[in-house]
Structure formats: structure tokens, C-alpha cells
Amino acid sequence: MFEDISHSGDGGLYAEMLQNRAFQQVTPNTAAALNAWHSVNGATLNVVADTIPVSSALPNSLQVTVPAGTVGHVGVGNEGYFGIKVTAGSTYTASFHYRFTTASAFKGSFTVGLQTASGESLASTSVPIAAATTAWAQVNVKLRPTRSASSTANNFTVTLDGAAASGQTVNFALFSLFPPTFKNRPNGMRVDIATTLAEMRPSFFRLPGGNNLEGQTISQRWQWNATVGPLLNRPGRVGDWGYVNTDGLGLMEYLDWCEDLGMQAIMAIWSGFSLDGEAIADGDLGPYIQQAADQINFVIGDPAKSAPAALRASLGHPAAYPLKYVEVGNEDFFQPSTYTYRWHDIVTALQPEFPNIHFIATSDTFSPVLSPNPLQYDVHVYQTPTWFAQNSFFYDGFERNATTYFEGEYAAISLNSSDIFGTPADGRLLFPTMQSSTGEAAFMTGLERNSDIVFSASYAPLLNHLANSQWTPNLVSFDAGTVYPSSSYYVQKLFSLNRGDAYIPSTLPTPLGTLFWSVVRKTSTKEIIIKISNTVETAAPVTFVLPFKTVATTGTAQVLSGAQNASNTPTTPSFVVPKNSTIRTGKTFSYQAPPFSLSVLTLVAH
Numbered sequence: 001m002f003e004d005i006s007h008s009g010d011g012g013l014y015a016e017m018l019q020n021r022a023f024q025q026v027t028p029n030t031a032a033a034l035n036a037w038h039s040v041n042g043a044t045l046n047v048v049a050d051t052i053p054v055s056s057a058l059p060n061s062l063q064v065t066v067p068a069g070t071v072g073h074v075g076v077g078n079e080g081y082f083g084i085k086v087t088a089g090s091t092y093t094a095s096f097h098y099r100f101t102t103a104s105a106f107k108g109s110f111t112v113g114l115q116t117a118s119g120e121s122l123a124s125t126s127v128p129i130a131a132a133t134t135a136w137a138q139v140n141v142k143l144r145p146t147r148s149a150s151s152t153a154n155n156f157t158v159t160l161d162g163a164a165a166s167g168q169t170v171n172f173a174l175f176s177l178f179p180p181t182f183k184n185r186p187n188g189m190r191v192d193i194a195t196t197l198a199e200m201r202p203s204f205f206r207l208p209g210g211n212n213l214e215g216q217t218i219s220q221r222w223q224w225n226a227t228v229g230p231l232l233n234r235p236g237r238v239g240d241w242g243y244v245n246t247d248g249l250g251l252m253e254y255l256d257w258c259e260d261l262g263m264q265a266i267m268a269i270w271s272g273f274s275l276d277g278e279a280i281a282d283g284d285l286g287p288y289i290q291q292a293a294d295q296i297n298f299v300i301g302d303p304a305k306s307a308p309a310a311l312r313a314s315l316g317h318p319a320a321y322p323l324k325y326v327e328v329g330n331e332d333f334f335q336p337s338t339y340t341y342r343w344h345d346i347v348t349a350l351q352p353e354f355p356n357i358h359f360i361a362t363s364d365t366f367s368p369v370l371s372p373n374p375l376q377y378d379v380h381v382y383q384t385p386t387w388f389a390q391n392s393f394f395y396d397g398f399e400r401n402a403t404t405y406f407e408g409e410y411a412a413i414s415l416n417s418s419d420i421f422g423t424p425a426d427g428r429l430l431f432p433t434m435q436s437s438t439g440e441a442a443f444m445t446g447l448e449r450n451s452d453i454v455f456s457a458s459y460a461p462l463l464n465h466l467a468n469s470q471w472t473p474n475l476v477s478f479d480a481g482t483v484y485p486s487s488s489y490y491v492q493k494l495f496s497l498n499r500g501d502a503y504i505p506s507t508l509p510t511p512l513g514t515l516f517w518s519v520v521r522k523t524s525t526k527e528i529i530i531k532i533s534n535t536v537e538t539a540a541p542v543t544f545v546l547p548f549k550t551v552a553t554t555g556t557a558q559v560l561s562g563a564q565n566a567s568n569t570p571t572t573p574s575f576v577v578p579k580n581s582t583i584r585t586g587k588t589f590s591y592q593a594p595p596f597s598l599s600v601l602t603l604v605a606h
């Protein structure tokens with residue numbers, strides 16, 4: 001599950017290194033508009049509403065004046081998203097647009113570089129100024145650091161020679177600095193975060209949110225068409241988690257990311273409700289339904305019949321992307337009273353146009369009654385580790401009535417059942433622990449047992465920049481330089497990589513017990529895979545009696561275990577990681593599940 005929360009996208013998975021790169025959605029002539037920028041050596045800075053904007057979508061420019069009497073490099077610096085990692089041997093792609101506010105015969109050059117916070121140069125290149133005119137020009141350069149920085153406290157700088165440029169005023173727009181990206185995609189993903197996520201071998205990617213789909217107001221909702229095409233045409237938006245979204249990570253980047261990882265998109269469309277509680281009135285949803293139809297056509301439409309599909313083709317992807325599920329809104333249990341008509345109007349309009357799309361409802365299951373009757377629901381639950389351990393049979397009692405379920409957001413986030421969403425002082429977890437991760441693993445054995453009706457499941461939130469979090473715990477934390485997979489990440493990865501393809505019935509765990517297991521078969525290798533979650537601090541002996549004709553005498557055990565509060569954090573990044581070993585197996589064999597552990601036992605049996 002992905003949304004731009006805690007800089008999951010901007011400053012996270014999206015590889016752009018400069019924060020506030022285009023002064024989007026800021027108020028000109030304010031200090032806040034200069035967020036992440038600073039003056040170098042006395043230049044005067046101000047974000048202005050440019051009289052000649054670089055594009056209609058990007059009306060603001062950074063105006064830099066070189067005062068008389070300055071010497072040396074004078075200009076601007078950007079501190080990145082709470083740091084900039086600089087690695088020797090990597091090639092960084094930098095660009096920006098500039099124009100002079102007054103034409104002149106000035107000749108000079110920009111120095112574009114990477115520097116440590118103390119001003120030591122890591123990479124630098126000089127770019128001749130084409131001409132001091134009021135017309136926009138673009139600079140594109142490569143930076144190749146001669147050595148790696150010892151920390152991420154570095155800056156990207158663009159400067160002029162103070163003496164030569166004395167008195168000049170230059171407007172800048174749409175800066176950008178990219179490191180090498182995942183699969184070298186232009187405007188692509190940060191390699192270390194992308195690789196960490198790819199190693200889970202996820203099957204789907206829910207986008208673009210979560211709350212971040214909905215907007216704090218109707219006008220601030222996520223709109224697909226504002227997130228595709230040249231970056232000059234993307235205005236960005238005020239995201240729902242307290243920072244501006246550049247929308248450089250837009251719908252097509254999401255879809256290409258799905259393609260790169262072999263994932264299906266579970267794509268949400270706006271359902272007419274914003275987080276301030278406003279809902280589009282019954283009967284007025286037409287324009288929003290059209291925008292949703294265009295969004296779906298951008299993904300799967302025929303370029304010969306649909307303008308949004310033709311736009312996709314013109315942007316380099318004439319073939320449709322795979323799309324099976326479209327989610328109508330997010331957590332519409334917050335306003336079920338209007339979801340009844342919002343769901344009805346949206347789905348009755350779109351289903352005939354997209355007969356192969358499965359629309360997912362986001363209200364509580366079967367409440368309110370919706371028409372048409374949803375065949376898919378997105379179920380969210382944030383609870384205590386104990387709740388998850390004691391609710392592994394949550395789906396066992398669900399009627400098999402053709403309805404299927406997406407466990408779209410779940411995580412054990414607090415030890416305080418009476419204040420789940422409280423502060424760390426009230427029991428909220430900052431990072432997953434072995435207690436929370438084994439609680440989730442217990443719950444997931446139930447999802448696996450009920451995988452005839454649970455078609456997908458995802459921990460949430462996925463990502464979190466440690467320097468600016470709006471939610472804890474998270475599956476994968478990171479800072480400007482390092483990625484920190486949590487204990488829950490390894491639980492997700494162990495389940496994902498050991499999925500098998502058929503559920504094997506077994507003696508059932510005790511619903512309110514402390515030890516939980518599920519058994520699947522991997523038909524291609526004739527293996528069975530037993531997942532065991534021990535959710536308490538005492539080891540648990542388990543005896544297996546396998547009714548197969550042939551059972552191997554040895555198997556493998558992949559075990560994630562640790563003390564109750566054991567956790568992967570920036571100070572203990574790999575405190576709990578899976579350990580592999582060989583175990584003795586047979587038609588009957590015993591196993592000791594360690595305290596607070598997830599064990600994945602794999603053996604050939606048939």
C-alpha cells in the first residue's frame with residue numbers, strides 16, 4: 001500500500017533529491033516559500049510570482065540577486081530532503097531553468113556543484129550562461145563526485161562569480177537533481193528503497209492512497225491528469241500529510257514502477273469526499289465521474305478511441321497497463337451516509353464502460369447496504385499485537401457469498417487497546433517490534449487460511465522518512481542515506497516469498513491461543529511450507545504428523561525471532577533478521593518455536 005505520507009514519495013521512493021525544487025503551492029515573498037533553500041555567500045533570495053513564469057503550472061521562480069561588493073561563489077544552495085547522499089562513482093543529473101530579469105551584455109557562467117555543509121566541494125562543473133536575456137533557458141549537467149561524503153549533510157549549489165555578476169538578478173525555476181535510478185528510469189525511483197521493496201516480491205501496489213487521495217478539501221484532492229506529462233506541466237498539490245507533493249511521482253511513474261516489479265496496480269479513484277468532511281452532492285458527481293473514467297482510460301483505454309489513452313501512448317506507453325481492481329475512494333466508512341449515492345452513481349456509470357474492472361468498496365463490509373452490491377471490500381485495521389494474535393480467525397466466519405476482501409491496511413501500532421492512535425507515551429510504537437510483528441504474522445496465517453476470499457493484503461504505512469514522520473510504526477524507514485527494513489518487513493517478506501499455491505488444511509490453531517500456523521503447498525517443487533508464529537515469550541514445542549506418502553528427512557527453517565521489544569531501528573538496523581538453518585523432518589517430527597518468532601519450515605512431502 002503506498003501513499004505520500006512521511007515523505008514516502010517526495011524525499012523517499014521518488015529519487016528527486018532537491019526539496020521544494022519548483023516552489024510549487026507556496027506563497028511568494030515569504031520565508032516559508034524558501035523551504036530547503038539558503039543563500040550562498042550573501043546572495044539575496046526571494047520566491048516571486050514570476051511576470052514571465054517558466055510554465056503556467058509553475059508560476060513561481062526563485063529570484064537571486066548578487067549584491068554589489070560580493071566576491072567568490074555567490075548564489076543558492078538546497079539541503080535536499082533532510083540531507084543529500086553523495087557517492088563517488090555515481091553520476092548525478094542536475095538541471096534548472098533560468099532567465100535574467102533584465103537583458104544585458106553580461107557574460108558569465110554558473111558553477112553547479114555538490115558540497116559538504118562545511119563548504120568542501122564534492123563535485124563541480126562550470127556552465128557558460130547562454131545569454132543574459134529575459135527568455136528562459138535550461139541547464140542540464142552531470143556531476144561526478146570525486147569522493148563520497150562522510151555524511152548526508154550536503155548541499156546542491158548554483159553560484160555565480162560575485163565580482164563579475166555584481167548587481168545581476170536571475171530568476172530560477174524547476175531545479176532537479178537525480179542520482180542513478182532503479183532500472184535507470186528517467187524521473188525514477190531511489191535505488192536502495194526500490195530494491196528493498198522489490199525484494200519482498202509484492203504482487204500489487206495500491207495507489208495513490210489512503211488519505212492522500214482524498215484532499216483536505218475537494219480542490220486539493222489528488223487528480224491524475226495533474227500528475228502526468230512533462231514536469232513543467234505538473235503544478236503539484238498540498239498533500240494530506242502536511243507537505244507539498246511535487247507529483248513528479250505521478251500516475252505513469254506508478255504504473256511503470258508496477259511494470260518493473262511485475263505488480264498489479266490497485267488504483268483508487270476519488271469518490272467525492274474530502275477529509276474536511278465535504279461530499280459532492282447527490283447528482284453533482286458527473287464531472288468527477290468523467291475524471292475517473294479518464295483516469296481509468298489513461299491506464300487501459302484504446303489510444304484510437306480515448307484521448308487519455310492517446311495521451312498515454314504519446315508519453316511512451318501505447319499498450320494498456322494491466323489493471324483489474326479500482327478502489328472507489330478511501331475509508332469511506334467515515335461518511336457512509338453519502339457513500340451510498342457516491343458508490344452507486346460512480347459504479348453504475350463506470351462498470352458498463354469498464355466491464356472487466358472489479359470495483360472495491362471502502363465502507364464497512366455490508367454496512368451501509370450499497371447498490372450495486374460490492375463484490376470486493378477494502379478492510380483496514382490498526383490494533384494491538386494481542387488483537388491481531390487473537391483475531392487470526394477473523395475471516396473464518398465470513399459467508400462464502402462471492403464477496404472477496406482486500407486487507408488493504410493493517411498493522412499492530414500500539415500496546416494500549418484503549419488508545420490505539422495515541423502517542424508513544426500512551427503505548428504507540430515508533431517501530432515494529434517482535435511482539436507486534438508476530439501478532440501480525442499470526443493474523444496473516446488466518447489470511448492465508450482464508451485466501452479463497454482474501455485476495456490481497458498489505459501492511460500500512462509502507463514507508464517513512466525518519467526526519468519527517470506523520471505516522472508510526474512503518475514497514476520500512478529510511479533517511480537520506482540509509483534504508484531500515486523493520487521486523488514486520490521481514491514477516492511480510494517471509495510470507496510473500498513462501499506463498500505456495502495451495503492451502504493445505506491442518507489441525508487448526510486455538511483461536512485465542514498464543515501459537516498460530518498455516519500450511520501451504522508449492523506444487524512445482526512438491527514442497528509444503530509451514531508458517532508458525534509464536535506470539536509470546538515462552539518457546540512452544542510443536543509436533544507435526546504429515547499424512548504424505550513421502551516426506552523428506554531434512555528441511556529448511558527460516559526463523560525471525562527476538563525478545564518482545566526487539567526492533568530494527570537506526571541505532572540497531574539489523575537487530576532482527578531471518579536466520580536460515582536445516583532441520584530434521586519426517587512423517588512425524590517436532591519443532592521448537594522460539595519465543596516471539598515467525599518460523600517458515602519448508603520440506604519436500606507428497
Ligand SMILES: [NH3+][C@H]1C[C@H](O)[C@@H](O)[C@@H]1CO
Nearest residue numbers: 210211212330331460461
Ligand atoms: N489513517 C490511515 C488510513 C488511511 O487510509 C491512510 O492514509 C492512513 C495511514 O495508513
